[in-house]
Amino acid sequence: MTQEGTNNPVNIKPKEATAIINSLTGGVVPKIGVQHITVGRADEVDTFIQALNEVKAGHSMTKFWIGDFGSGKSFMLHLLTTVALKQKFVVANVDFTPHSRLYSNDGKAQALYTSLVDNIAIVSKPEGGALSVLLEKWIEQAIMQTATEENIPLTDIRKPEYAGKIQNTIIKTTNEITEVGGFDFGLAIVRYYEGFINGDDILKRNALRWLKGEYKTKTEAKADLGVLDIVHDRNYYDMLKNLAKLVVKIGYSGFVINFDEVINLYKINNSGMRQKNYEALMSMYNDCFQGKVEHLFLNFAATTETLEDKDRGFYSYDALKTRLQVNKFETAQNRDFAQPVIRLMPLNHNEIFVLLKNLKEIFDFNYSVKVDFSDKDIHHFMEEMYNKPGAAEYLTPRSVIRDFLNILNILRQNPEANKKTLIQQITIADERPLDLEEGQKQLYEKKARQITKQYKSMNFSPEFTDKLLETLLDDENCLRVVACSFNNKAGSLIATEKRLVFINKQADIVESFPYSQITEMSYQKGAQNSTLYLTRDNDKLHIDFIPNVQIKPLLAFLEAQIDILERKTLAAELGYWIKQMQNAEIKEHLIKMARIAFIIQEKDPQASETFFIRHFEALTKMLQQYYILENSGLNNPETLDSMTKIEEAIGTSHIAFEQELTNIFQMDMMDIDAQSEVYIENLRNRGLLD
Structure with missing residues (x-):
């Protein structure tokens, strides 16, 4: 190896070279520069460019890139990103994970949207965050459009008196290009404009939070921005379609979204939830091919198993299967790239050689060295790799590249090392993920054994156990079970970390009671059995024939779980001390303060957090001290004086609580006034008002 600067034979930027070497050494695909290490994918890229031209013309497209583990699916998506950016598309890359999916009712779809929008890239900002x-x-x-339409000089258009006209232009345009959620979508952009013009970084950040789907409650978003809704599990796809229209309005060719790690949809344990995700995927597919959405290109990278498994893959859902059947006349020699499903064929040995040779040049350029590793050495490396035991079954381009770069790194730092010895030390290992079906089967059997053993006295039937395991979510466990009756059906009541679940003995009826929806609980004891009364979203329910010996432990468990789930609040803390205090005047103060804390908590979670931090610790210490003094039995002047001071402090705190609530109401009225003005102006723009 010579320590000399090298030329740049591959015409690569230093930043790209570093990204390529560091990423591939770590076993992941680089975000930038993939075009410099692309071999054997010319036909796929040509097909993609043709499809981009169709999307640019107003059509939409969905493609599934199918290949086995290590076949280059993620690499292909990154290559598509590079190509699309050069064609002036906006691109977003996102991975499915156990915590993000297409359909959910617990925020996982919203999490997917947030990650996706956070990764939006344009050619001048290819790493995302654009x-x-x-x-x-x-x-x-x-601003330019408003100046032209209103005949306002460009030197004056940014003055405060014209801000309303620019806002009207923004709202009018978003109303024209959006459908579902258009008003709030436009209002969030107006708020960003206000922050942009006035240098208000907090307002800009809050507007971005809304557009990225980071708000969890409508109350918080309304307080910050004046919007009526937020991006959530049920409307995130509509927001993606709005973004597709917006980027075209700005002047881009369209919106490309690349979904990787689709196997995580395949891994969803609950069959009903998995099917819902496949339904959401099919809805997107239909929208693209039926012309319901424009300028949108969706790419999904999935394994062969994810596509073809008839028990849990795409082919388990008949409507998807009929759409994603691969052309039966296609062969390795005669490819059909026009179909929605494109299989990624393995690179041949010549292509691997070209790839490694290119990597050697990039490696030398990145480190400004000339590692002593010739073309002949690359051939020797490949012969050793592909002739090792297990190579035919387990060897992937990913492992070949990683081992090759690891050897180059050793030689770069240890010039005296013997490269032939290093090559001979290579071993082939099975790096594929564990067989999903076998893993799921083992997990299922383990859970079934645990439940059967733990609740042996319940004599669960195999059908009941199957239904219970099917009902439990991925992160749910069976924590307590009691015999009962619900709606005159005998069965069992199961308590998990998140909810109560009733399953009848025949295992054909399932009723769910999420803890977050339970507002009241009580019980009535009979001679041998008890009745549990629940209020769920204002519905009065009763669960009967719970053995008396189990009702109190069950109630205590439920109260503990609900307290954990809901997270302790200032209102709850004050409610606790109301029960502990004997002094009637302090009780009255605490009752009113708890009511105010609850209103703030429900009305504005963000303000509630600040409210909690400001008051919780000091109030708790005062109330603890008063409780000790009140129950000490001491009547000396020092004790009475201390109690009087605490009573006065609590009275003062009550006044402060009322003032904070008044301030919030006043801010609300200001927001409502502003929102009303925007709403009325919007109606005028639509010609609905004179």
């Missing part, structure tokens, strides 16, 4: 750049570019266009 949403704010897009917004500011569009705002500049809106």
Whole structure:
């Protein structure tokens, strides 16, 4: 090896070279520069470019890139990103994970949207995080449009007196290009404009939070921005379609979204939830091919198993199977790239050689060295790799590249090392994920054994156990079970970390009672059995024939779980001390303070957090001290004086609580006034008001 600067034979930027070497050494695909290490994918890229031209013309497209573990699916998506960015598309890459999916009712779909929007990229910002750049570019266009339409000089258009006209342009344009959620979508952009013009970074950040789907409650979003709704599990796809229209309005060719690690949808344990995700995927597919959405290109990277498994893959859902059947006339020689499903064929040995040779040049350029590793050495490396035991079954381009770069790194840092010895030390290992079906089967059998053993006295039937395991969510466990009756059906009541679940003996009726929906609980004891009374979303329910010996432990468990789930609040803490106090005046103060804390908690979670931090610790210490003094039995002047001071402090705190609530109401009225003005102006723009 010679320590000399090298030329740049592959015409690569230093940043790209570093990203390629570091990422591939770590076993992941680089985010930038993939075009420099692309071999054997010319036909796929040509097909993609043709499809991009169709999307640019107003059509939409969905493609599934199918290949086995290590076949280059993620690499292909990154290559598609590079190509699309050069074609002036906006691109977003996102991975499915156990915590993000297409359909959910617990925030996992919203999490997918948030991750996706956070990764939005444009050619000048290929690493992602380009949403704010897009917004500011569009705002500049809106400013120029307003100046032209209103005949306002460009030197004056940014003055405060014209802000309303620019806001109207933004709202009018978003109303034209959006459908579902258009008003709030436009209002969030107006708020970003206000922050942009006035240098209000907090307002800009809050507007970005809304557009990224980071708000968890409508109350918080309304307090910050004046919007009526937020991005959530049920409307995130509509927001993606709105974004597709927006980027085209700004001047881009369209919106490309690349979904990787689709196997995580395949891994969803609950069959009903898995099918719901496949339904959501099919809905997107239909929208693209039926012309219901424009300028949108969706790419999904999945394994062969994810596609073809008839028990839990795409082919288990008949409607998807009929759409994703691969052309039966296709062979390795005669490819059909026009179909929705494109199989990624393994690279041949010549292509692998070219790839390694390119990597050697990039490696030398990145470290400004010339590692002593010739073309002949690359051939020797490949011969050793592909002739090792297990190579035919387990060897993937990913492992070949990683071992190759590891050897180059050793030689770079240890010039005296023997490269032939290093090559001979290579071993082939099975790096594929564990067989999903076998893993799921083992997990299922383990849970079934645990439940059968733990609740042996319940004599669960195999059908009941199957239904119970099917009902439990991925992160749910069976924590307590009691015999009972619900709606005159005998069965069992199961308590988990999140909810109560009733399953009848025949295992054909399932009723769920999420703890978050339970507002009241009580019980009535009979001679041998008890009745548990629940209030769920204002519905009065009763669960009967619970053995008396189990009712109190069950109730205590439920109260503990609900307290854990809901997270302790200031209102709950004050409610606890109301029960402990004997002093009638302090009780009255605490009752009113708890009511105010609850109102703030429900009305504005963000303000509630600040409220909690400001008051919780000091109030708790005072109330603890008063409780000790009140129950000490001491009547000396020092004790009475201390109690009087605490009573006065609590009275003062009550006044402070009322003032904070009044301030919040006043801010609400200001927001409502502003929102009303925007709403009325919007109606005028639509010609609904004179």
